[in-house]
Amino acid sequence: MSQINSKITEEIRSKVKALLSAEEIAAFVGFIDGTLPMTARPFTARSPEDADRLVFNSFCVVNPAVYLPPLLKSLEPPRRPTDPLPEGPLPKVGILATGCWSRNISIQLQENQIARERVVVLGTGCRGMVDMRKVGSIIDGREIEKAYELDDRISVSGKGFSEEILLEDVLRDNCLTCICPNPVIMDHRVGGQVPDRRVDNRFPFVDEIESKSLDKRWEWFQNEISSCIRCYACRNVCPLCYCPTCFVDDSRPQWVGKSLDPADTSIFHILRAFHCAGRCTNCGSCETVCPMGINMRVLTSKLTKDVIDLYGTEAGVDSDAPLPLTTYSETDRQDFMV
Amino acid sequence: MSQSWEPKIIAFLCNWCSYPAADLAGVGRMQYPPNVRIVRVPCSSRVSANLILSALKSGADGVLVSGCHPGDCHYISGNLYARRRFALLKNLIEFIGIEPGRVNFFWAAASEGGKIVEVMKTVSASVKELGPAGRMVKRFDVPARSPQQKFA
Numbered sequence: 001m002s003q004i005n006s007k008i009t010e011e012i013r014s015k016v017k018a019l020l021s022a023e024e025i026a027a028f029v030g031f032i033d034g035t036l037p038m039t040a041r042p043f044t045a046r047s048p049e050d051a052d053r054l055v056f057n058s059f060c061v062v063n064p065a066v067y068l069p070p071l072l073k074s075l076e077p078p079r080r081p082t083d084p085l086p087e088g089p090l091p092k093v094g095i096l097a098t099g100c101w102s103r104n105i106s107i108q109l110q111e112n113q114i115a116r117e118r119v120v121v122l123g124t125g126c127r128g129m130v131d132m133r134k135v136g137s138i139i140d141g142r143e144i145e146k147a148y149e150l151d152d153r154i155s156v157s158g159k160g161f162s163e164e165i166l167l168e169d170v171l172r173d174n175c176l177t178c179i180c181p182n183p184v185i186m187d188h189r190v191g192g193q194v195p196d197r198r199v200d201n202r203f204p205f206v207d208e209i210e211s212k213s214l215d216k217r218w219e220w221f222q223n224e225i226s227s228c229i230r231c232y233a234c235r236n237v238c239p240l241c242y243c244p245t246c247f248v249d250d251s252r253p254q255w256v257g258k259s260l261d262p263a264d265t266s267i268f269h270i271l272r273a274f275h276c277a278g279r280c281t282n283c284g285s286c287e288t289v290c291p292m293g294i295n296m297r298v299l300t301s302k303l304t305k306d307v308i309d310l311y312g313t314e315a316g317v318d319s320d321a322p323l324p325l326t327t328y329s330e331t332d333r334q335d336f337m338v
Numbered sequence: 339m340s341q342s343w344e345p346k347i348i349a350f351l352c353n354w355c356s357y358p359a360a361d362l363a364g365v366g367r368m369q370y371p372p373n374v375r376i377v378r379v380p381c382s383s384r385v386s387a388n389l390i391l392s393a394l395k396s397g398a399d400g401v402l403v404s405g406c407h408p409g410d411c412h413y414i415s416g417n418l419y420a421r422r423r424f425a426l427l428k429n430l431i432e433f434i435g436i437e438p439g440r441v442n443f444f445w446a447a448a449s450e451g452g453k454i455v456e457v458m459k460t461v462s463a464s465v466k467e468l469g470p471a472g473r474m475v476k477r478f479d480v481p482a483r484s485p486q487q488k489f490a
Contacts, residue, residue: 214432264395266434332425338442338443
């Protein structure tokens with residue numbers, strides 16, 4: 001077991017146990033071990049006993065901030081939309097947050113989806129999460145029966161093989177270009193500060209596509225989305241997607257047809273990315289959960305890059321700066337206009 | 339089939355400046371290409387990415403979006419919010435391989451009847467040069483049912 005992560009796990013357990021026993025929080029969003037090796041399952045701990053199951057390791061690939069707004073809502077007493085908020089403080093929720101997760105919490109706060117006084121953030125530094133597909137390609141897709149984590153390596157074994165893989169070789173692409181491994185907001189710290197990653201080029205994939213010709217770019221895009229089965233897992237896992245009715249579910253007008261027509265799939269992917277413009281924190285959940293391995297993060301990265309170039313802001317890093325599409329400047333560039 | 343192909347262009351014009359500009363062009367008997375179909379919207383910021391992409395999906399060969407000049411917006415700042423969104427959207431759709439001339443943005447004041455005619459002419463010519471839109475267009479391969487079939 002990784003010394004660093006087991007220490008964080010211990011600290012999370014004792015802290016959450018204390019918070020839940022003192023009834024300071026009603027629930028805590030974290031992770032427990034998954035049923036398969038190298039997986040971690042998002043989990044809501046609601047009792048001090050639950051806290052003993054919480055873990056933190058390099059397999060926590062889903063951004064838990066996605067559960068925060070609905071969980072907070074579910075803990076409020078039932079009321080009609082027009083009824084006033086009940087008297088007295090509402091139950092609080094604790095949440096585990098690394099750099100990008102905390103940036104998403106910060107954005108939810110800015111967008112008034114959650115109330116700061118109802119959230120208790122347990123911040124921890126993150127050294128990056130593992131990309132299962134990268135591991136799979138190293139071991140030629142053989143089935144992993146056992147895996148455990150050391151500080152800089154993971155050891156995997158199965159029928160007739162046993163290998164040690166360097167963590168750095170199998171980190172997710174978004175973790176390799178991470179600019180914010182430490183939480184931007186927190187109430188309690190678990191584990192130590194993680195040194196910032198030295199990133200020379202934050203958008204290598206975007207640059208690669210941008211250097212292609214128009215036709216090649218279209219070819220790349222159509223090829224990339226051709227395998228999309230429109231399961232909307234990328235939308236469901238995204239902490240930015242909290243609209244009561246998503247544009248893909250609208251039927252009048254029907255923005256996105258229910259067919260697998262390339263035009264419908266293209267529109268879905270363009271709009272999904274566009275709705276994350278200036279808000280995406282590069283947490284990589286969408287790409288990780290995609291059953292077809294579509295690299296849709298290239299689209300959101302392109303938008304992130306443009307937002308930095310045009311408006312100089314970075315989503316969720318500075319909680320005082322307004323989100324780029326909720327504000328404007330009279331001197332914004334308009335050389336794209338006719 | 340027709341000898342010369344003519345593009346279909348959807349223009350989203352804001353109620354306060356661009357639509358009156360087109361109206362002024364009509365009143366002034368200035369001719370603009372009949373390829374342009376105008377949709378009047380309350381403000382240029384009403385034009386979402388959904389609308390623009392829907393137009394392309396439904397077979398528009400070009401899209402034109404216009405609002406008041408910065409500082410002239412009837413709602414003070416609608417066009418300034420829209421400008422940020424359009425800049426990002428245009429970059430994104432060009433990034434994925436939609437031809438740069440398909441989606442166009444410009445500002446027009448209510449008095450600029452001549453300008454809007456000029457823009458419509460240039461956009462219509464450039465879209466014509468690009469040829470029929472092939473990307474993002476949804477193909478309906480199912481044959482349309484005849485009225486008899488409908489009640490069968």
